[in-house]
Structures are given as structure tokens and as C-alpha cells.
Amino acid sequence: MAHDTHIHVRSQAEFEYAKKKRADEMKGHLATFAIMIFLTLIAFTMVAAGFSAYLIVPIILLLAGIQVILQLYYFMHMSGKGHGMVAFFMFCGMFVAFITVLALVTIVWW
Amino acid sequence: MSSIAQKKGFGATIWDFMTTVDHKKIAILYLISGGFFFLVGGIEAMLIRIQLAKAGNDFLSAGTYNEIITMHGTTMIFLAAMPILLAFMNAIMPLQIGARDVAFPFLNSLGFWLFFFGGIFLNLSWFMGGAPDAGWTNYASLALASEGKGIDFYSLGLTISGFGTLIAGINFLVTIINMRAPGMTYMRMPLFTWTTFVASALILLAFPPLTVGLFFMVFDRMFDSNFFAVEMGGNTIIWEHLFWIFGHPEVYILILPAFGIFSEIFAIFSRKRLFGYTALVFATILIGFYGFMVWAHHMFTVGLGPTANAVFALATMIIAVPTGIKIFNWLLTIWGGNISFTVPMIYAVAFIPSFVAGGVTGVMQAIAPLDYQLHDSYFIVAHFHYVIVGGVVLAILAGTHLYWPKMFGTMLSEKLGKWTFWFFFIGFHLTFFIQHFLGLMGMPRRVYTFGADQGWDLFNAISSAGAVLMAIGIIILLVNVVMTTIKNERVGNDPWGDGRTLEWAIPSPPPFYNFAQTPLVRGLDTFWIEKMEGNKKGMIFAEPLGDIHMPNNSFIPFVISLGMFIASFGALYFLDDDKPWALPVLIIGLLITFGSMLVRSLKDDLGFHITKAELLEDAKGGKTDGH
Amino acid sequence: MDINQKYTPQSWPDHPETATMEGKNKFIGFWLLLAAETVTFASLFATYLALKDKGPSGMEFSAAGLFELPLVFAMTMILLTSSLTSVYAMYHMKNHNFKAMQAWLGITVLLGATFLGLEIYEFNHYVHLGFGFTNSAFSSAFYVLVGTHGAHVLFGLSWFIALMLRNAKRGLNMYNAPKFYLASLYWHFIDVVWVFIFTVVYLMGVIG
Incomplete structure (x- = not known):
């Protein structure tokens, strides 16, 4: 493992390109952030406006789900290279999380 | 116990083991402490069988009996079976994938010491006012009513050792994902590595619910919260769910590595490639997946309602299918093989009918209406001992014989091994087979005695006699270990002569860097392929001989765990008015833990390099060529 | 890996967090920990949902009457903003x-501390x-679920601060880049929860 860091000095063009790419990506992140703020506003506004609970609950849960996907895939780069196993285990975790919540909200004996 | 360790003084050896980050030494630590707890749990089992040997016995009081059954179950599952399996995973898995160590050597050591101190803490309850007495499942309605500190020892001890296990799980997963040698694709990994992988994934996702449940238990008992306090709106069924969401995958955490060990044994001693390798791999993954969807079959009689019971009954029956696939694959591996009946192979062959018997009674209990009859009877006790002893313990004994030369460099006596086997195997069936009938005759579990007029005397006496045979078997094993260690006849790379995977291509025990050169893997059963092609070195190499980077030893894991251990005593007596020292103890313990964690993160620990010259020197010393 | 190796923006790799074997291991291991944390929080959420508005008869407080949205x-x-920073x-x-990174991390810590302060105010x-x-x-x-999240915020803040102080003088290298990356992943996960x-x-x- 001593030999696993090769220093690669990029040419000016390569460097500029990579930098530009990162800057573009950052713009995407800003847009993502705007969407997240917007979704949060919708959720809070719906509750404040006092719509029926049957309408609000599914919608705000959906909005929360979208926000989480945005966080995972954009801010945390889960779609990036080398994230295959990561995504697999996160989905396994979400699956167990889902059945845990499902069990305790439906079949707990009350 | 490597040859290097023996040249050191006794104190230096102890210090070496306390600071080691070498996966092979940590494996030995796991094996020794797991073996110790196995003996403790075994003594508890013998006490249970003495108490039940005759009707109306007063050898143990009812209260002591409750403590002993609780500690027997808890010790055997958490402190004996799992650590011993972790010992084999640690010792063998990195060698099988051609890695020089696990991904996080420091965390490996931390995981061990957390488990160790957690286990010691739990067992100290015997000397500090009484052990837990609400059963190993610790159901909340019982546990909240339990007086004394026993349950708190249980919650705190299992929390600590649970953290250790979680760390071990993550470590193995990352090791397998990232550290496989070139050419070692997922579908070329030996079955033991595969089962380690899936079992670690189960540890990763199953331990958090247990930890959360244990925290609730601590809060409820010590800080007056109301999670399980029904009069305050709490719900004791939440504990049962959280416990079994962990508890059922736990069963597979135990049995999958056992399957892995047997898969290796069948292939080695039938001198054949595993039949249906791909099917075995996918069955393993499927079992892991289904393992999370069946937990409520432990709770059929709670009253979850017909829909929930039907869903979980069905899921439970389905999980028998991949297990059945495995059984057939093993049978077909033996079929037509050139079989040598060594001790590990005898265990493996005995495992199949024993485990199938346990599996079949499991499917019986999957039928929810029948489970109402069987629940809490000795039929259940018979069932789970058939899967745990007939599966896991037989695998542990088989693995001990199989991997002893790889871990210690010397072979356990085959002759004594066969004696152990016969005593243990006959004793096992004598003890537990008859308990099926005791259960069907109505004998309830967890009751400390029975009446002479109930007609259970003879069967219970037979069961106790069987337990004595099992104990004799284990004593012979201990004698075997002592004699083997004294004789200390060194063996070569491949002591069984038929090794198929990479661990058999390197010396026994391997040098601390495992592979002087990383191997190149050309297919399943890597070492076998090279042997068949007449490669004297046993492997081909993926890199030229060069410097090897190794991690430094560290005392910090021990200190972190010690801090947790001390803090637990503070937490335990925190609310007692007559123990004002509890709070300082809690704070000091946490300071030790977090202080040493801070030292760890602030101090750079970059490891060291073994130079090429040293490796060449080592090779000349004959240590890398055992034959 | 040589800790004293100096990098320039030109020689700095695209993915410094996974450029070394240690970095790769930490990266995968940390994500696995997040998967385990997902299940941990699911257990807490599940318990909360099962016990929501449950209490002794005549209980004074219910979720609908207690929570105030403006503070939340x-x-x-x-x-959310600290996630962006x-x-x-x-x-x-x-x-x-390095300097810009430290500055943005400083803002993140300030925002996180404000959040934590508001949570303490709310509980109080x-x-x-x-x-x-x-x-x-x-x-x-309620307290255990939200409090566990708060404890994660506190840990995340301590982690950021420790990293910033420890590396203030020596700048970015292959040894600490994965650490910064993982701390920020942790911060995003806190936001997800x-x-x-x-x-x-x-x-x-x-809404009751």
C-alpha cells in the first residue's frame, strides 16, 4: 500500500477544465438548495393554511422524501462513481427502517 | 502464541496482546474470551440440568434459577457464540481474500475490548447484588418489575458489547468491499468470506434497534421515562418488536458463519469443488434479506391479529427454502467426493441431520395456530437448541479443529477430537431430542421445577444425563488443547493436505504481514488451482516484493473500553442516594473514554513500513516456507 | 501516503477523499455507519409514532397543543442553510x-450552534x-427522538471544530481530506434526519 498515491500534476487545460466542472456543479448545488427551501416553505405553508390532514400528511411526507433524495444524491453525491456498495447498503438500511416504522405504527398492540 | 511471542517474557506477551491491532492476535483474544464465556455459560447450563434432574428439586431457588437461565442464554448468544465466530472471521477471512489486515485494525481492537469489558461487566452482576432475571429476551413487563440491579447490568453490559460487535461488523464489510486481492471478484470469494459478509451486513442493520431498545430500558428503569410503563401511556410491545427486529437477524448472524465453516469443510474433505457455489451464495444473501422480515413469528401469541400473524407465518416458511437449497448443495458436494473423515468432516456430516431436525421444528412453529400450543413449552427449547447447538456449536467445534493449525501452528489431536465429538454429539441428542416430547406433554419453559405427579421425571433425568455427556466432551476438548499446546508439533502451510483457499497457501501461523507479496487470484479455490498446476509457491503474485505498510500497535482501544466500563458503574449507581461517588465515577469514566478518543484523533498515527530487506531476511529464516 | 507531501491546486486529485486506501476504507465504513444510523433513527421514529399523544389519563399536553411552528x-x-455552507x-x-474551506466550515459551525441553542431554548x-x-x-x-438528533448536532459541531483547530496550521493533505469530507457527510445526514x-x-x- 506504499505505492498507492501517485502524484499527478495536471496540465493547465486539464486544471481549468476540472475547476470549471466543479464550479458548474456548485451552481447545481445552489439550485438544489433553492428547491429544498421551496419544498420546506410549501410544507410549512400548507400546515399553516389549515388544509385537511388527509391532504397534508401524504404531501408533506412526499416532500420530505424528495428533500432526502436531493440531499443524498446531490449534496452527498450518492450517484457518484464508487458509490455502488454505498447505495446498496443505504437502501438496505432504508428498507429495514421502513419495515420497523411500519410495524410499530400498524401492529403494536394498543 | 507465535514463535516470536514465546521468546518474549510473559509480561511482554500480555502487553503485546493488550495493544495489538493484528487481526490474527485479535482472533486469538476473541477465541480465548469467547471460550471462557462458553465455559461460564456451560456451567450455568449444567446447574439448570441438575436442578431439573428430578421432580421438586431444591438445588436452586426459584429466583436463582431465573438468574441462571437468563445468564445462560445471554452469555451463550452474546458472549460465547458470536465472539467465537468473530474469532474465526478475524483469523481467516482476511487471509481468504488475500489482504494484509482488516480495513480498520485500530477499530478491530476497539471492538474486541468493548465486547470484552461489556461481557465482564454483565457477569460481575453475579457478585454485585444479583444477575438479571427476566430471561435473555428481557421482556419489558418483567424487566421493569425486576428488583435489584440485574436488569441494569444487562442493559449497560449489552450496550457496550453491542457497540463492539457493530464496529466489528462494519470493519469486516469494509475489508471485504475494499481489500480483496487483485482477481478476487465477489463470485470468487470463498463461502466463509461470503457468509462473513452477509452476517456483518446483518450486524450492521440489526444491532441499532437493540441498542435503541436497551437505551429505552435504561431510561425507563433509571431515569423514570415511560416507554414501557403502561400506566403512563407506554407500551411494552415496543420492546418486544425492537428486541426481535434485532433478535431474529441475530439468529442468522450466528448460523450464516456456521454455514460458511461447513461449506469450507465439505469442499476440503470431499476434495471437490463446492457443488452449486452460485446457488449457495445467493441462498446466503436471500437468507440475510428474509431474516429481517420474519421477526414477529416470535410474537404470534402476543395478539398481533390474524393478518400480521399470517404475513409473518408465510415469510417464515419461505425462509426455509434457501436453507434447504444449501442442505442439498452440501449433500451433492459430498456425493461422489473422495471423502476423508477427519474430525471437522465428522462434525460437518453430523451437522446436516441435526440442523435439519431443528429447521423442521422451526417450520412447524411457523404455523401460527400450532405455535399457540407450542409457545413457551419445552418444544421451543428443544427447537432452538437443535439449531443453535446442532448448527452453531457444531460449527464452532468443527472450526476450532479445522482452523487451530492456522491460528496456532499445531494440530489438535484427531483421536481426542473424535472422543469429544462422540460424547458431545450423543449427549446433545440425548439432552434435547427428548425435550420435544416434554414440550408436547406440556412442560413449560423457564419454570424452576416440576411436580412428581406430572410424569416428566424420567425424560428430564435422561435429558440431564445427556448434558453430562456434553460436558465430558468439552472437558476432553480442553485436555486436547492443553496437550496439543505442550507437545507443540509445528505444521506446515497446508496441514490438512487438501486446503483449497488462500489461507492454506501461507505459513501456519502466518507472518504478521500475512502476504509478503499480494497474491493474484485466478479463480475460485485459488490455492487448489495453483496446486493442480504444480505451482510450488502456492500462489502467483500481483506485485513485486516491496515495502509493506503496517499499522502501529495501540493501547488506546483498551483505555477507551476501560473508560466505558468504569462509566457504567457510575451510571448503575447514579440514582442511589447512598452512593454519592456514583456521579464522579460516571464522569471520570466518560472523561477517560472521550479523552482517549480525542488523543486518538489529534495524534497522527501513520504506521510503519517493513522494508524489502526485512522481508527477504524473514523468508530466509524459513518462516515463510513451512514445508 | 506521506503526510508531509505538499500539494498545489494543480496536483490535488479530483477525489482526495478516496485517493488513498485509508481514505477509501474510511469512506465506505462511514457510509455503512450512516446506514446503521438510519435504522437507529427509524427505531426512534417508530417508537415516537407509536407513543404519540399517549400518556396517563387526563394528560395535559398533546402534540397539537404544544408545538409552535415559527421557532421550528x-x-x-x-x-438547511448550514447544509449548503x-x-x-x-x-x-x-x-x-484551505482558507476558504475553513471559513465556510466556520459559518457552518456558527449556524449549527445557533440551531442547537434554539433547540435548548425550545426544550427549556x-x-x-x-x-x-x-x-x-x-x-x-419526544425528548429522546429530538434529543438524540440534538446530540448528533453537538457531536458534528465538536468534530468540525476539532478538525479545524487540529489542521489550522498544516493545511490540507491526503491524511485529513477524507476526515473533512466525512464530517460534512455526517452533517448532511443530520440534516436528512x-x-x-x-x-x-x-x-x-x-395538525393532530
Whole structure:
């Protein structure tokens, strides 16, 4: 493992390109952030406006789900290279999380 | 116990083991402490069988009996079976994938010491006012009513050792994902590595619910919260769910590595490639997946309602299918093989009918209406001992014989091994087979005695006699270990002569860097392929001989765990008015833990390099060529 | 890996967090820990949902009467923004701009500390109203769920601060780049959990 860091000095063009790419990506992140703020506003506004609970609950849960996907895939780069196993285990975790919540909200004996 | 360790003084050896980050030494630590707890749990089992040997016995009081059954179950599952399996995973898995160590050597050591101190803490309850007495499942309605500190020892001890296990799980997963040698694709990994992988994934996702449940238990008992306090709106069924969401995958955490060990044994001693390798791999993954969807079959009689019971009954029956696939694959591996009946192979062959018997009674209990009859009877006790002893313990004994030369460099006596086997195997069936009938005759579990007029005397006496045979078997094993260690006849790379995977291509025990050169893997059963092609070195190499980077030893894991251990005593007596020292103890313990964690993160620990010259020197010393 | 190896923006790799074997291992291991944390929080959420509004007969407090949205809205905005600022910090980490990274991390820490302060204020407020930890099953479940999240925020803050102080003088290298990256992943995960807390606990609490 001593030999696993090769220093690669990029040419000016390569460097500029990579930098530009990162800057573009950052713009995407800003847009993502705007969407997240917007979704949060919708959720809070719906509750404040006092719509029926049957309408609000599914919608705000959906909005929360979208926000989480945005966080995972954009801010945390889960779609990036080398994230295959990561995504697999996160989905396994979400699956167990889902059945845990499902069990305790439906079949707990009350 | 490597040859290097023996040249050191006794104190230096102890210090070496306390600071080691070498996966092979940590494996030995796991094996020794797991073996110790196995003996403790075994003594508890013998006490249970003495108490039940005759009707109306007063050898143990009812209260002591409750403590002993609780500690027997808890010790055997958490402190004996799992650590011993972790010992084999640690010792063998990195060698099988051609890695020089696990991904996080420091965390490996931390995981061990957390488990160790957690286990010691739990067992100290015997000397500090009484052990837990609400059963190993610790159901909340019982546990909240339990007086004394026993349950708190249980919650705190299992929390600590649970953290250790979680760390071990993550470590193995990352090791397998990232550290496989070139050419070692997922579908070329030996079955033991595969089962380690899936079992670690189960540890990763199953331990958090247990930890959360244990925290609730601590809060409820010590800080007056109301999670399980029904009069305050709490719900004791939440504990049962959280416990079994962990508890059922736990069963597979135990049995999958056992399957892995047997898969290796069948292939080695039938001198054949595993039949249906791909099917075995996918069955393993499927079992892991289904393992999370069946937990409520432990709770059929709670009253979850017909829909929930039907869903979980069905899921439970389905999980028998991949297990059945495995059984057939093993049978077909033996079929037509050139079989040598060594001790590990005898265990493996005995495992199949024993485990199938346990599996079949499991499917019986999957039928929810029948489970109402069987629940809490000795039929259940018979069932789970058939899967745990007939599966896991037989695998542990088989693995001990199989991997002893790889871990210690010397072979356990085959002759004594066969004696152990016969005593243990006959004793096992004598003890537990008859308990099926005791259960069907109505004998309830967890009751400390029975009446002479109930007609259970003879069967219970037979069961106790069987337990004595099992104990004799284990004593012979201990004698075997002592004699083997004294004789200390060194063996070569491949002591069984038929090794198929990479661990058999390197010396026994391997040098601390495992592979002087990383191997190149050309297919399943890597070492076998090279042997068949007449490669004297046993492997081909993926890199030229060069410097090897190794991690430094560290005392910090021990200190972190010690801090947790001390803090637990503070937490335990925190609310007692007559123990004002509890709070300082809690704070000091946490300071030790977090202080040493801070030292760890602030101090750079970059490891060291073994130079090429040293490796060449080592090779000349004959240590890398055992034959 | 040589800790003294100096890098320039030109020689700094595209993915410094996974450029070394140690970095790769930490990266995968940390994500696995997050998967385990997902299950941990799911258990807490599940318990909370099962015990929501459950208490002794005549219980004074219910979710609908207790929670106040303006404060929660402010906390949400602060934490969401801190998620973005940590993205900025990682952007500069990848550009090998150490000073900018430290600055953005500093802003993240400030925002996180504000969030934590508001949470402490909120808890304190509830306790003064008489909604204590031991009142009811509902109160226990609420405090443990939201409090565990708060403890994660506290840990995340300590982690950021320790990293910033430790590396203040020596700048970015292959040894600490994965650490910064993982701390920011942790911070995003805290935000993910909060999204569910404000939705499931507060918003769904207020509508009853």
C-alpha cells in the first residue's frame, strides 16, 4: 500500500477544465438548495393554511422524501462513481427502517 | 502464541496482546474470551440440568434459577457464540481474500475490548447484588418489575458489547468491499468470506434497534421515562418488536458463519469443488434479506391479529427454502467426493441431520395456530437448541479443529477430537431430542421445577444425563488443547493436505504481514488451482516484493473500553442516594473514554513500513516456507 | 501516503477523499455507519409514532397543543442553510483552497450552534410549561427522538471544530481530506434526519 498515491500534476487545460466542472456543479448545488427551501416553505405553508390532514400528511411526507433524495444524491453525491456498495447498503438500511416504522405504527398492540 | 511471542517474557506477551491491532492476535483474544464465556455459560447450563434432574428439586431457588437461565442464554448468544465466530472471521477471512489486515485494525481492537469489558461487566452482576432475571429476551413487563440491579447490568453490559460487535461488523464489510486481492471478484470469494459478509451486513442493520431498545430500558428503569410503563401511556410491545427486529437477524448472524465453516469443510474433505457455489451464495444473501422480515413469528401469541400473524407465518416458511437449497448443495458436494473423515468432516456430516431436525421444528412453529400450543413449552427449547447447538456449536467445534493449525501452528489431536465429538454429539441428542416430547406433554419453559405427579421425571433425568455427556466432551476438548499446546508439533502451510483457499497457501501461523507479496487470484479455490498446476509457491503474485505498510500497535482501544466500563458503574449507581461517588465515577469514566478518543484523533498515527530487506531476511529464516 | 507531501491546486486529485486506501476504507465504513444510523433513527421514529399523544389519563399536553411552528421554521431554515455552507466548504476543499474551506466550515459551525441553542431554548420552554421528560410516554419519546438528533448536532459541531483547530496550521493533505469530507457527510445526514423530524414530529404534530 506504499505505492498507492501517485502524484499527478495536471496540465493547465486539464486544471481549468476540472475547476470549471466543479464550479458548474456548485451552481447545481445552489439550485438544489433553492428547491429544498421551496419544498420546506410549501410544507410549512400548507400546515399553516389549515388544509385537511388527509391532504397534508401524504404531501408533506412526499416532500420530505424528495428533500432526502436531493440531499443524498446531490449534496452527498450518492450517484457518484464508487458509490455502488454505498447505495446498496443505504437502501438496505432504508428498507429495514421502513419495515420497523411500519410495524410499530400498524401492529403494536394498543 | 507465535514463535516470536514465546521468546518474549510473559509480561511482554500480555502487553503485546493488550495493544495489538493484528487481526490474527485479535482472533486469538476473541477465541480465548469467547471460550471462557462458553465455559461460564456451560456451567450455568449444567446447574439448570441438575436442578431439573428430578421432580421438586431444591438445588436452586426459584429466583436463582431465573438468574441462571437468563445468564445462560445471554452469555451463550452474546458472549460465547458470536465472539467465537468473530474469532474465526478475524483469523481467516482476511487471509481468504488475500489482504494484509482488516480495513480498520485500530477499530478491530476497539471492538474486541468493548465486547470484552461489556461481557465482564454483565457477569460481575453475579457478585454485585444479583444477575438479571427476566430471561435473555428481557421482556419489558418483567424487566421493569425486576428488583435489584440485574436488569441494569444487562442493559449497560449489552450496550457496550453491542457497540463492539457493530464496529466489528462494519470493519469486516469494509475489508471485504475494499481489500480483496487483485482477481478476487465477489463470485470468487470463498463461502466463509461470503457468509462473513452477509452476517456483518446483518450486524450492521440489526444491532441499532437493540441498542435503541436497551437505551429505552435504561431510561425507563433509571431515569423514570415511560416507554414501557403502561400506566403512563407506554407500551411494552415496543420492546418486544425492537428486541426481535434485532433478535431474529441475530439468529442468522450466528448460523450464516456456521454455514460458511461447513461449506469450507465439505469442499476440503470431499476434495471437490463446492457443488452449486452460485446457488449457495445467493441462498446466503436471500437468507440475510428474509431474516429481517420474519421477526414477529416470535410474537404470534402476543395478539398481533390474524393478518400480521399470517404475513409473518408465510415469510417464515419461505425462509426455509434457501436453507434447504444449501442442505442439498452440501449433500451433492459430498456425493461422489473422495471423502476423508477427519474430525471437522465428522462434525460437518453430523451437522446436516441435526440442523435439519431443528429447521423442521422451526417450520412447524411457523404455523401460527400450532405455535399457540407450542409457545413457551419445552418444544421451543428443544427447537432452538437443535439449531443453535446442532448448527452453531457444531460449527464452532468443527472450526476450532479445522482452523487451530492456522491460528496456532499445531494440530489438535484427531483421536481426542473424535472422543469429544462422540460424547458431545450423543449427549446433545440425548439432552434435547427428548425435550420435544416434554414440550408436547406440556412442560413449560423457564419454570424452576416440576411436580412428581406430572410424569416428566424420567425424560428430564435422561435429558440431564445427556448434558453430562456434553460436558465430558468439552472437558476432553480442553485436555486436547492443553496437550496439543505442550507437545507443540509445528505444521506446515497446508496441514490438512487438501486446503483449497488462500489461507492454506501461507505459513501456519502466518507472518504478521500475512502476504509478503499480494497474491493474484485466478479463480475460485485459488490455492487448489495453483496446486493442480504444480505451482510450488502456492500462489502467483500481483506485485513485486516491496515495502509493506503496517499499522502501529495501540493501547488506546483498551483505555477507551476501560473508560466505558468504569462509566457504567457510575451510571448503575447514579440514582442511589447512598452512593454519592456514583456521579464522579460516571464522569471520570466518560472523561477517560472521550479523552482517549480525542488523543486518538489529534495524534497522527501513520504506521510503519517493513522494508524489502526485512522481508527477504524473514523468508530466509524459513518462516515463510513451512514445508 | 506521506503526510508531509505538499500539494498545489494543480496536483490535488479530483477525489482526495478516496485517493488513498485509508481514505477509501474510511469512506465506505462511514457510509455503512450512516446506514446503521438510519435504522437507529427509524427505531426512534417508530417508537415516537407509536407513543404519540399517549400518556396517563387526563394528560395535559398533546402534540397539537404544544408545538409552535415559527421557532421550528427558523431552526429548519438555519440547518438547511448550514447544509449548503458545508457543501461550499467541500467545494473549496476540492479546489485545494484551505482558507476558504475553513471559513465556510466556520459559518457552518456558527449556524449549527445557533440551531442547537434554539433547540435548548425550545426544550427549556417546554419544561417550564410543565412538559417534562417523565410526564408521559409521549414526552419521553419526544425528548429522546429530538434529543438524540440534538446530540448528533453537538457531536458534528465538536468534530468540525476539532478538525479545524487540529489542521489550522498544516493545511490540507491526503491524511485529513477524507476526515473533512466525512464530517460534512455526517452533517448532511443530520440534516436528512431533521427533515423527517420537522415533517413527522412538528408538522404532523400540529395538525393532530
